[in-house]
Amino acid sequence: MLPPADRVPHLPPDSEPERPTLKTIAAATGLAVATVSRALKDAPDIGEETKRRVRETAARLGYRPNRAGVRLRTGKTNVIALVLSTESDIMNHTSRLIYSIAAALRGTAYHLVVMPFFPDQDPMEPIRYIVETGSADGIILNQTKADDPRLRYMQDHGFPFAAHGRSAMGIDHLYYDFDNEAFGRLGARALAERGRKRLYLVAPPRSHMYASHMIHGFTDEALRLGLPFEVTDRVTSDAGGDAIEAAVAARFAEPDPPDGLLLGSTTAGMAAIAAAERSGRVLGRDFDVVAKEAVPMLRRFRQDILIIREDVGRAGEFLARALVARIDKRDWTERQGLEVPVTVEPGG
Template sequence: MDGEGGQERADERAGEASRPTLKTIAFMTGLGVTTVSRALKDAPDIGEETKKRVRLVARQVGYRPNRAGVRLRTGKTNVISLVLDTEEQVGGFVSDLIYGISEQLAATPYHLIVTPYSRNNDPMEPVRYVVETGSADGIIISRTEPQDARVRYMTERGFPFATHGRTDMGIDHPFHDFDNRAYAVQAVRKLAELGRRRLALLAPPRRLTYHNHMRDGFLEALAEAGLTEAPFTGATVDHSIDDIRGRMTELMSRPNRPDGIVSGSGQATFALVAAVEDVGLTVGKDVDIVSKQSSRLLHLLRPTLYVVNESVRFAGSELARSVLGAIEGKNPKSLQSLSLPTEVEAR
């Protein structure tokens, strides 16, 4: 057994020795080890071309800094934690968000880790773990609530963070958000322009801040155009495809059914279209649907849909910029951004 253990330790040492180091990059770039080290740390006295060359070689050889050593020297982990609900939207949402964040971090010493949690568990748990263990230098959270306990917790502890979505707490903090109020107003106006008079809204869950934004815009635009709401209860964009389809089928079977629908999710719109067709109606003829989408798939489903695009990849990039600014101690107001909806794409 001792012989086997000794061999394992020897193999580990051999693995460590074979990993690329600062000396490897220095040799390949013709630069000094100190220059390479400072370039990877984004030192201001190192030229941008030199930094790009060093980072390119570092990526090509698979260089990874020793995190334990980095933390001992600087007190930092060079890690950003993205705390994500494991049931977060699919259809490219998560991958686009991660891509956008990673793209922004690529030119920095920071790396992204995803910290998952279940919607059935306390969303404070992963945030508390990262803060208390110091396992990251900054946190990005999503599914923001008006009175978000996570935001208060990190603010009180002075821990850098950014949120995908806004709060309503009177706390200035870094965020990026999509203007869902403006989206709902735009969607209702489009349906009014098409001659639709009775509209339904498939909204986010009430506990999330963007529910209020979308709902407020929807009601404001209804009143402006003199339209009527066909209440769509029992389902939100968080419900399963089957649940949304069932609820919408029931609504579309009523005599006072809606002739226009505003959807808060591209994924959910697949269920809405199926429900409309389940009762023998036709999208674009009997009912029009305006949907937000984060991936350009809906026109492949039905060209008769009207869509507004939300770039989740851009959101990821902005969130990375915001959390890096928070780590640097910048004013939170300078780290807040809001994406406006694009024009409704007509069929």
């Protein structure tokens, strides 16, 4: 039986375990408080072995920075916001991007918050909210446009950001991009080398900057090769698998169907193959497919797919580290990066 409430012993306040602080970590490691603080902030002048020792000690002691105190003292939130469209290829591209950014921030003072926006939502809405409320120190975003009001808004407000993609606005900002023009050219050449005579591209939404790069590379290379081609306007590579499969199946039911397909996403590649196979065609014999992927999975679907890989992990790491350096006002030589694909992995 429990004792009456008035007889329950109460621990004096000073018996509560103290929350670990920078001084606690400094005492445990034998380092100065300033060194511990800079190590936790991933400062470039602190050695990697020291950083590792400080982080391991902080984790063992259960150290967590007091967010409210940090914000009052520095005006910072120690939060990076990743703003993503819900239309992204979530099972492949987006999941890898989230993981790589989170991994790059691991062990630093910064934490990742993912903020989605929906197809019927103004893309400016989450950007304005973050900037106006100061709920993050910086923003990473993707699916940039040639003239992107989100980038201009953040630039005008002096708000730190990094983009997975480029624009044509003349703004000098942090970015990392995949060379989709090279992807289009590589894909068209690979299909031509397989003897394909009618090329077909399922591209990203035309409003996105990388779609114009991909379409230009594909069409220019097809013209150079003297091959007929088409860029479908029935569906985009960002559409769901069902929509892509239906659109490609409809095209295969029409006269002179394509025999060489270039797909801008993993989902589109799998859906296009399913559509062609429904018409009785065999991959590698009657048609070929070149698809882009960020996480290895297409070979488990069909061995004969031609694959161009995109290192989204490298992109996420680059964007996270460059943005943190910008927020912390540290020199960072790599402000912009471009991954240029050079090979197509053969099937089978």
